[in-house]
Amino acid sequence: MTPAVFSHGDLRLYLLSLLAEAPQHGYGIIQALTDRTGGTYTPSAGTIYPRLAKLEGEGLVTKTVDGRTTIYAITDAGRAELAEREGDLAGIESGLADSVRLIANEVRQSVQSAMKSLRADLAAAAGAERTAAQSRPSTSTPTGDERAGSREQLHRADAAVNAFRAQVRTDLRTHVARGGVLAATVVTELENALDAAAHAVTRALDSPER
Known part of the structure; x- marks a missing residue:
């Protein structure tokens, strides 16, 4: 159901914005997305983890394994991209609110x-x-x-x-x-x-x- 809530590429940027607030593990990211959308969108692990892996490959995110938990954090490069696309993020959040209501x-x-x-x-x-x-x-x-x-x-x-x-x-x-x-x-x-x-x-x- 990603296309119904996030347009192509928007989830990627939104994940960076969540990690810019604080490092987070995968389940925490899924829960944050659920909370931010009022329960109307709960992505699967198969949706989130491949995108996190791609962000890591691009050098925008790092991961640290702590026991059985993998913590993801945004890098300086990730923050730079987020700053460059501040206007896009505002549009995503506005569109997200409209999609959730619909x-x-x-x-x-x-x-x-x-x-x-x-x-x-x-x-x-x-x-x-x-x-x-x-x-x-x-x-x-x-x-x-x-x-x-x-x-x-x-x-x-x-x-x-x-x-x-x-x-x-x-x-x-x-x-x-x-x-x-x-x-x-x-x-x-x-x-x-x-x-x-x-x-x-x-x-x-x-x-x-x-």
Whole structure:
């Protein structure tokens, strides 16, 4: 997913800017990129280490092995290139912010669509239940048929919730496995939508028309 966030050659310069702040190991660089993009971009080791090796070969970066950890640091030549391309770096950071917003919006819209469909299904089910309740004779104690019907609807509700959970989990895992990004804001949107759906169910169950 590098092209979706960084244009060709931009990641190289951005790595130099990260190392100019402080020496760092590979995982720390990956984590820094994740943090800087709000969780929308987490590069793989196969993306980062070859670029670090190329920077080292160009004399822009050095590496020091400390036990099992390899620490990368920018050289004077690397700082000189970074200074020469200060304007390019500013453009990268501006474009990066725009790309992150677009990616987060795409994923958020996908989750919102799924949540909208779930809320519509819940509203339809609640409406059908109210209509059925109005046609039944008023009684303080559910009849045997009503209890059996409730158990049947409970199984139906369980199946619907489990199917939805499985579908969303599959969609999210597939998206990430294919290199997609999943922003923290999208997960928050999902949590809020699920909370709203839960409140909708509670309101339907507590409705006096039931």
